[in-house]
Amino acid sequence: MNVPSDLKYTRDHEWVAIKDGIAAIGITDFAQGELGDIVFVEFPEVGDSFEAGEPFGTIEAVKTVADLNAPVSGKILEINEDLDNDPSKVNSDPYGDGWIVKVKLSKSHEQDELMDATSYEELIG
Amino acid sequence: MKRTPLYNKHVDLNARMVEFFGYNMPIQYTSIVEEHNAVRNSCGIFDVSHMGEFILSGEDAESFLNKMTINDIYTMNPGDAQYSAMCYKNGGIIDDILVYKFDNQYMLVVNASNLEKDFNWLNQHKPDDVIINDVSQETGLIALQGPDSRNILQKVVNVDISKLKFYTFVEDNIDGRNVIIARTGYTGELGYEIYADHDSIQKFWDAIMETGGLIPCGLGCRDTLRMEMKFCLYGNDIDETTNPIEAGLGWITKTGKPDFIGREAVLTAKEHKTRRLIAFEMTERAVPRQGYKLIFQENEIGFVTSGTQSPSLQKGIGLGYVQEGNHKPGTEIGVDIRGKMKKAIIIKPPFYKQGTAHL
Helix, strand or coil, rough: CCCCCCCEEECCEEEEEEEEEEEEEEEHHHHHHHHHEEEEEECCCCCCECCCCCCEEEECCCCEEEEECCCCCCCEECCCHHHCCCCCCCHHHCCCCCCCHHHHHHHHHHHHHCCCCHHHHHHHH | CCCCCHHHHHHHCEEEEEEEEEEEEEEEECCCHHHHHHHHCCCCEECCCCCEEEEECCCCHHHHHHHHCCCCCCCCCCCCEEEEEECCCCEEEEEEEEEEEEEEEEEEEECCHHHHHHHHHHHHCCCCCEEEEEEEHHHEEEEEEECHHHHHHHCCCCCCCCCCCCCCCEEEEEEEEEEEEEEECCCCEEEEEEEEEEEHHHHHHEEEEEEECCECCCCCHHHHHHHHCCCCCCCCCCCCCCCCCCCCHHHHCCCCCCCCCCCCHHHHHHCCCCCEEEEEEEEECCCCEEECEECCCCEEEEEEEEEEEECEEEEEEEEEEEEECCCCCCEEEEEEEECEEEEEECCCCCCCCCCCCCC
């Protein structure tokens, strides 16, 4: 199971990469494996704001559907429109081309509550 | 949890295993979409050994089965298979089943989820001379499905299967063991189901895998394949609260037979239809799932019983019950997808029309 050490994680199996107050967000390798073939991602609108823990989108797989919950509070800056053409990128490259949204953080302290790679690896056992 | 005789093969193949009515079964090996496409385009092999098998014998077995099932047993010749169902007196479906007619006995293939219920029901009604033998624990079952299945299967069996017709079967002797080869399936493609004892089924699996040109397929794609054909799944689309008429199983319901359990209720259901199982496809990007509400002009008209993203059509498809009158193909309906209304249209099944089952 691929769990990059330079990312932060949530209990909902999302990853977060924070740089200069902007968070890139996606789902983990574990999550994509559990969901199976991903059919599409339902994105929020650019400009929408979410509180940490709030659902901001959904991810539909052949077999099931999952909510995407905001790992941190903030405003949507960008959505990965490439996934509309090829949602399987979430399966094949969950930490790279399969990223889902970029968010401008509104509460900088929240990132301290995210898990590091070691804790996340323990969670997924 | 119970294991099929092929459990170790699945583990060796790194299958994702899930519990399915008490059995530890493979849901997928690599990807549902990949396995689905293999069956549509070439060939896939499934372990469906969890299914139950009963052998019925005795002089009155034929008349007994004709009373217990809704299809017409008397139209069967030895070597025929028949899709049928058993109903309660009120018309509710106990199970949908396959009946295989041999020279001196019948084999019933039942859903794993209903095995005990079916066995008890049959025993409660049987005359003394009918013997019902549950051979589920000794019997393995492989489904080989897809346009290439005939060529692949011919490489590992002794009998000539080139003339085997849809819904018929032959018996073969392989290494001294009796094997049943039936041209049946649950995918809409040319395909075969092979029944054999545990030892033989393991050898059969290996022999088929060694031919190449196919991949192992799990229950995940079995579900997407059957949905594209509008084949009912017991527990989703049919159950004790649905009758065969509203489920679209009128074609196997022979009300012309003088008597079978549920006949009166089925006749009434035919005259007073209240709802129908319909097939619909999404016209917006969305995936319907079991339990979602179906809407027509802002009124709730029914609910989804099965839904998925169709790998062949690459759109959301579903089955569901709607009120009589709102059931016609071409009707534009809405699906309440977690609070958002998404557009769909009722279609004339099947969704996937290029199936090779009758090749």
